[in-house]
Amino acid sequence: MSMLFRWLIFGFAALLFNFPLLSTLLTSLKSEGEIVSNPSIIIQSPTLANYVKIFEMADRFDILHFLWNSLVISALGAFFALLLAFPAAYVIVRTGFGRNWLLPFVLNLRALPLIIFAIPLYMMFQAVGLLDTLLGLALIMCIINLPLTLALLSSTLRNIPEELDDAARIDGASTISIILRIILPLSVAAIASSSVLGFVYAWNEFLFGLMLTTKSATPITVGASFFFSASGGGVKWGVASAVIMLSLLPPLIVGLLFYRSIGSSLTGGAVKG
Amino acid sequence: MQVSSKEKFWLTAPITFFLLVMLGFPLLLDLIYSVSEVTFENLLAPRLQGFENYFETLQDPTYWDALAFSLKFGLTASLVQLFLALFLAIYLEPLLARHPWLMAVLMAPMMVAPALIGLMYRLILHEFVGVIPYYLWEWVGDSPAFLGTENAFLTLVTIEILQWTPFALLILYTAYRSIPSHLREAARMDGANSLQLLMLVELPYMMPVILLTFFIRFIDSFRVFDNIYVLVGSGAGGTSTSLSIYIYKAFFRGGNIGQAVAASVLLFLAALLLIALLERFSRRMETT
Numbered sequence: 001m002s003m004l005f006r007w008l009i010f011g012f013a014a015l016l017f018n019f020p021l022l023s024t025l026l027t028s029l030k031s032e033g034e035i036v037s038n039p040s041i042i043i044q045s046p047t048l049a050n051y052v053k054i055f056e057m058a059d060r061f062d063i064l065h066f067l068w069n070s071l072v073i074s075a076l077g078a079f080f081a082l083l084l085a086f087p088a089a090y091v092i093v094r095t096g097f098g099r100n101w102l103l104p105f106v107l108n109l110r111a112l113p114l115i116i117f118a119i120p121l122y123m124m125f126q127a128v129g130l131l132d133t134l135l136g137l138a139l140i141m142c143i144i145n146l147p148l149t150l151a152l153l154s155s156t157l158r159n160i161p162e163e164l165d166d167a168a169r170i171d172g173a174s175t176i177s178i179i180l181r182i183i184l185p186l187s188v189a190a191i192a193s194s195s196v197l198g199f200v201y202a203w204n205e206f207l208f209g210l211m212l213t214t215k216s217a218t219p220i221t222v223g224a225s226f227f228f229s230a231s232g233g234g235v236k237w238g239v240a241s242a243v244i245m246l247s248l249l250p251p252l253i254v255g256l257l258f259y260r261s262i263g264s265s266l267t268g269g270a271v272k273g
Numbered sequence: 274m275q276v277s278s279k280e281k282f283w284l285t286a287p288i289t290f291f292l293l294v295m296l297g298f299p300l301l302l303d304l305i306y307s308v309s310e311v312t313f314e315n316l317l318a319p320r321l322q323g324f325e326n327y328f329e330t331l332q333d334p335t336y337w338d339a340l341a342f343s344l345k346f347g348l349t350a351s352l353v354q355l356f357l358a359l360f361l362a363i364y365l366e367p368l369l370a371r372h373p374w375l376m377a378v379l380m381a382p383m384m385v386a387p388a389l390i391g392l393m394y395r396l397i398l399h400e401f402v403g404v405i406p407y408y409l410w411e412w413v414g415d416s417p418a419f420l421g422t423e424n425a426f427l428t429l430v431t432i433e434i435l436q437w438t439p440f441a442l443l444i445l446y447t448a449y450r451s452i453p454s455h456l457r458e459a460a461r462m463d464g465a466n467s468l469q470l471l472m473l474v475e476l477p478y479m480m481p482v483i484l485l486t487f488f489i490r491f492i493d494s495f496r497v498f499d500n501i502y503v504l505v506g507s508g509a510g511g512t513s514t515s516l517s518i519y520i521y522k523a524f525f526r527g528g529n530i531g532q533a534v535a536a537s538v539l540l541f542l543a544a545l546l547l548i549a550l551l552e553r554f555s556r557r558m559e560t561t
Contacts, residue, residue, distance in 0.1 A: 006368040013361055014378045017435055020393035023404050027396060039407035084291055087284035097281045106283065108548045109296075111488075113496035115517045116278045116544070119524050120302035121295070123316060143295055146288075175280045182411040204386035206499040207517070211525070221388045225503050226436065228392055237402050244392055248385045255384035266440070267447040 021248070028241035035237050049239035054246070057227075063243060066223030070203050071250070072134045073219055077141025078198030081149040082191060084142065089153035090179055094162065101152065110147040114140075118211055125212055132213045140212070141202035149194040152265055156190035157183065179218075193261040200251040200262075220247045275413040300541070306534040313528060326531035327539075336536060339519035345496030346426070346515060350433045355483065357442035362449050363471070369446065371524050380443060382436045382453070390436050391500030398428070420505055425513040429501055433494055441486050449475065481555075488551055492544075516540060 027035060029046045038044060054063050083104075092098045121140070122131070130136030134173075160183060168178050184191075209219040224247045227240040255262060276284075307326050309319035361379075369375055382390070397403050398419045401427050409416040419428045452475055460474045476483075498517040505513045514522070516536070523533035 003368065006365055007512070009361070010365055010368055010375060010379075013365075014375075017379060017382050017439055019435075020390055020397060021385065023397050024393045027402075027404075035402050039402050039404050041404060057312050084288040088283050088288045091276065091284045092282050095276050095281055100286050102285060104552070105292070106288075108552075111492050111551065112544050113492075113517065113540060114497065115498065115520055116294055116303065116541045117299040118520070119530065119534055119537060120306070122524075123302065124299065139295060142291070159480035161355050175276050175284075200384055204384075204388075205523075206386060206388035206502070210502070211521070221386045221499075224389060227390060228395060228503075237396055237399075240392070242435060244389050248389050251386075252381060252384045256381065259380055263376065263380070263443055263447065 050242035074202035076138035077202040080142035081145035145198035326535035350494035351490035364448040388499040391503035
């Protein structure tokens, strides 16, 4: 009996939290005519026409271009963070070097509103030609991903026994080869979960995508909002809904596939950060 | 042989260099521009002028409105999220423990960009095609202007809460599950009932994580930008201008670089203060 109540509360919470997603999905399956005449949650004649129409608008808003931009930016952003954080995490864990300045500094970035740096970054990017480039945005995503990536990697590395390093050293291995041949293979799980989280964070970023791009590097979060700008006869709600569904799919799929590791990583990262 | 100091340097140099260029230098620019007279024309040669920009910002009533909005928004959103998540985490624990995949269903909104969630509500709350006004008209015969001056705060804060309660839920659920079972057993042996167990054993045990969750949610909600920007834009009046929106607006709309930068530095100082508090708090937690 008490389990039944729990199911009810769960169902209510799940519906409430996911309501915007479900409602937008329904709208995306209605025809433009039906959206205006029937805003209810019942679809009279479901259609995929809106999803086809997105691509007919490619001359004005090219969704594949936005999606590609987000893919590149997010993948690079997650990769850069790993590249910078991995060697640093090794040194911090094994030698204590940087434990009192580098580690706390990076972890505390999580609590710093990055808009503080937005205006000077805009000026710097303009000066060096990084404005409206994929590389420029990927560098920003790297900043965003560093705290969690470093937290995850250093807590993983802490659990790899130092005897492994020592044994390899006796066999004459250099620090670089220890990192690459011993530590790296043992950290695959942490690397995977920081890549997943980094990808999701970067994909969902909006502020810097808005400020630092104009056309060629526009990410999908910003690109999707273009479909909501009423130009020539109002917003095409059906198409706009379909765009949203396509935009949220990649991080949602990745996130849900790895939801277990995301859960423990977020908790670990949060508790440490 | 251990890791040599040369290796220590070279392995940490990339991240240090990156942070100096991407955050250190921008901060320096912030500080310089905030005490300069600067326009888009003399960006490379700003003229030092003292604290004029700070005075102007601090005398700007919109700045104080934005600060008040962000504080109120951050506190309301984080407190409601915390209580809602705490209730769900503890009440649903037997269910979630038996069917772990249910957590994935609750986590879905966390994977979606706040900007996209904002766009969804533009449709959902639309007075002609939106599903919520439609049902309100059907059932109650009236529908408020959700994004009008009077209701904007409540609407925006509700959207924020509904998207991010799952985040708090996830952390608190993990914390609740990690309470050692011997603590519960000992309390039961001493004759504690369920309420006493919760109030005297479980909640105190979870308190560090609860406070931390509150801090994280407060910071994230305080700096809110995306969903407000796509829902009400940066054009509307002061009722829904967060501090982030204020800075963005001063720079991109007003071209008022000095003031935008001064507001950034003030925000930086406030964030430092919060981080220092957090550090002290977590150090105390470690020692106790």
